[in-house]
Amino acid sequence: MDTTHQISKVEIIPHRIKAGQTRIPNIKNIIAVTSGKGGVGKSTTAINLATSLAQLGIKIGLLDADIYGPSIPILVGERDFKPEVLDKCFVPLEKFGIKIISFGFLIAEKQPAIWRGAIVGKALDQLLYDTQWGELDFLIIDMPPGTGDIHLTMCQKMPITAVIAVTTPQDIALIDVIKSIEMYKKLDIPCLGIIENMSIHICANCGFKEAIFGEMGAEKIAKDYNLEILAKLPLDISIRQSSDEGSPIGFEDTQIAKIYKELSLRIVHQVSLLAKDYSSKIGKINVL
Amino acid sequence: MDTTHQISKVEIIPHRIKAGQTRIPNIKNIIAVTSGKGGVGKSTTAINLATSLAQLGIKIGLLDADIYGPSIPILVGERDFKPEVLDKCFVPLEKFGIKIISFGFLIAEKQPAIWRGAIVGKALDQLLYDTQWGELDFLIIDMPPGTGDIHLTMCQKMPITAVIAVTTPQDIALIDVIKSIEMYKKLDIPCLGIIENMSIHICANCGFKEAIFGEMGAEKIAKDYNLEILAKLPLDISIRQSSDEGSPIGFEDTQIAKIYKELSLRIVHQVSLLAKDYSSKIGKINVL
Numbered sequence: 001m002d003t004t005h006q007i008s009k010v011e012i013i014p015h016r017i018k019a020g021q022t023r024i025p026n027i028k029n030i031i032a033v034t035s036g037k038g039g040v041g042k043s044t045t046a047i048n049l050a051t052s053l054a055q056l057g058i059k060i061g062l063l064d065a066d067i068y069g070p071s072i073p074i075l076v077g078e079r080d081f082k083p084e085v086l087d088k089c090f091v092p093l094e095k096f097g098i099k100i101i102s103f104g105f106l107i108a109e110k111q112p113a114i115w116r117g118a119i120v121g122k123a124l125d126q127l128l129y130d131t132q133w134g135e136l137d138f139l140i141i142d143m144p145p146g147t148g149d150i151h152l153t154m155c156q157k158m159p160i161t162a163v164i165a166v167t168t169p170q171d172i173a174l175i176d177v178i179k180s181i182e183m184y185k186k187l188d189i190p191c192l193g194i195i196e197n198m199s200i201h202i203c204a205n206c207g208f209k210e211a212i213f214g215e216m217g218a219e220k221i222a223k224d225y226n227l228e229i230l231a232k233l234p235l236d237i238s239i240r241q242s243s244d245e246g247s248p249i250g251f252e253d254t255q256i257a258k259i260y261k262e263l264s265l266r267i268v269h270q271v272s273l274l275a276k277d278y279s280s281k282i283g284k285i286n287v288l
Numbered sequence: 289m290d291t292t293h294q295i296s297k298v299e300i301i302p303h304r305i306k307a308g309q310t311r312i313p314n315i316k317n318i319i320a321v322t323s324g325k326g327g328v329g330k331s332t333t334a335i336n337l338a339t340s341l342a343q344l345g346i347k348i349g350l351l352d353a354d355i356y357g358p359s360i361p362i363l364v365g366e367r368d369f370k371p372e373v374l375d376k377c378f379v380p381l382e383k384f385g386i387k388i389i390s391f392g393f394l395i396a397e398k399q400p401a402i403w404r405g406a407i408v409g410k411a412l413d414q415l416l417y418d419t420q421w422g423e424l425d426f427l428i429i430d431m432p433p434g435t436g437d438i439h440l441t442m443c444q445k446m447p448i449t450a451v452i453a454v455t456t457p458q459d460i461a462l463i464d465v466i467k468s469i470e471m472y473k474k475l476d477i478p479c480l481g482i483i484e485n486m487s488i489h490i491c492a493n494c495g496f497k498e499a500i501f502g503e504m505g506a507e508k509i510a511k512d513y514n515l516e517i518l519a520k521l522p523l524d525i526s527i528r529q530s531s532d533e534g535s536p537i538g539f540e541d542t543q544i545a546k547i548y549k550e551l552s553l554r555i556v557h558q559v560s561l562l563a564k565d566y567s568s569k570i571g572k573i574n575v576l
Contacts, residue, residue: 037357038433039327043460068434069325069464109463112471120436145326146356148408149437171532172331175397176357183400201489201500208493212525214532237500244459244502 012137036176038145041197048250052264054097070104077246169217193228300425324464329485336538340552342385358392365534457505
């Protein structure tokens with residue numbers, strides 16, 4: 001393992017959430033991983049980021065909120081896990097140093113979740129508030145793609161500290177991630193930056209680099225919205241293989257794992273720059 | 289152009305829709321292109337299929353129903369098109385021999401559509417019923433990904449003849465397309481078959497074939513659900529390039545275009561095997 005990425009002790013403090021919202025006791029910060037478009041690697045990013053953060057000694061939870069297509073159970077190799085219920089609360093899966101809960105643990109794998117928006121909102125509430133998270137520095141939420149009902153409900157109700165936007169360099173993905181960035185801006189939730197997935201393919205045979213999904217897409221958005229590019233991940237067969245095998249590549253000792261490690265350090269840094277949460281110290285102020 | 293794919297005249301007849309639904313006058317068949325997961329190439333399939341069908345002399349309309357991430361305006365190179373309104377109806381864009389309407393034509397490109405489910409349903413109704421389609425053999429609907437609210441509303445209200453399922457070979461895409469197939473089965477709407485996108489990457493430099501997103505995924509589902517594999521499209525930079533350039537590759541004279549042409553012939557064949565719609569001949573039967 002590259003020791004330059006080792007830091008002796010990371011102390012994470014709670015940061016400011018939207019006015020009117022209440023922080024969940026024991027959860028210092030909630031980070032939502034979002035994308036406008038599906039299939040850009042949002043869940044892969046969420047699990048690998050969580051794994052890398054856990055390796056830094058940070059207390060991590062992961063909530064898979066993609067009700068219509070929960071991918072986390074496959075990505076962690078636990079398609080058949082069913083959480084115990086203790087004191088009316090779900091006991092999360094603990095794997096790779098992460099506490100994990102997913103819609104996918106609660107529904108049959110092949111059944112479509114043909115649920116109306118209001119029910120989804122309630123189910124999400126339950127997963128967030130009725131899971132025995134214990135003490136968490138970060139709870140990472142793997143958001144559903146898009147900017148619809150579920151997002152509105154989640155952002156209005158859940159005390160999200162900040163979001164991370166995931167995209168590929170392709171125009172039709174970029175246009176959707178811009179929508180997502182605009183939505184969080186309107187909802188007054190800060191964006192930590194952009195992660196570009198599938199940015200280049202390197203031929204396993206000859207090493208030829210091909211920008212299958214285009215080039216310089218994330219740079220343009222980063223410039224337009226004054227955001228940082230947090231990481232660029234190549235279109236690499238090993239990422240997909242480790243995903244399908246349920247063993248996050250962030251947990252291994254490879255070039256790709258290094259990118260995720262650097263990403264996790266950058267996230268810790270970006271979060272540390274956010275305004276602190278003094279609410280517990282100054283109490284609640286009532287405007288009369 | 290390969291003349292073996294030319295057919296002198298294709299006569300398309302209306303096929304049966306779900307009991308209780310009413311066929312839209314002038315629209316013989318509605319084909320929904322669906323996927324469980326986003327980013328698998330659903331919109332790319334919809335536009336290229338529409339283009340290839342139009343080249344067979346079939347009267348084609350395309351409705352981009354992906355309210356939260358409409359990609360069709362980019363794919364046809366008309367990001368700034370605004371439809372005229374005539375007699376309280378939208379006049380669709382006519383391009384590549386297709387009549388096209390999209391949510392993307394009606395909203396500002398960068399604005400997120402933070403709309404609740406009920407409003408989306410009404411907006412969709414309007415796009416379907418209040419567009420001057422003229423006479424159509426097929427109206428292709430580019431569905432939003434997932435199996436949520438919008439799908440329920442659409443499938444209950446809209447007289448869909450059949451669906452086509454699009455996926456990549458990757459496990460986390462397959463699991464979602466299975467959900468979608470199960471949903472349409474429950475809703476009693478026939479599935480014409482599966483299209484596998486990004487099935488193999490061929491290095492532009494050395495020709496090395498790499499199954500970046502896995503292998504044999506569609507075959508397994510096809511077998512399990514007794515469905516046909518309608519086409520397999522490679523992960524090819526030319527498809528993405530033509531997509532971002534707004535010029536469907538199905539319109540060109542390439543190896544990829546040939547696959548789409550064969551796909552369109554297969555679709556015509558599969559539709560012809562469906563039960564006919566005799567409702568106009570026997571009138572409405574009221575059960576007393």
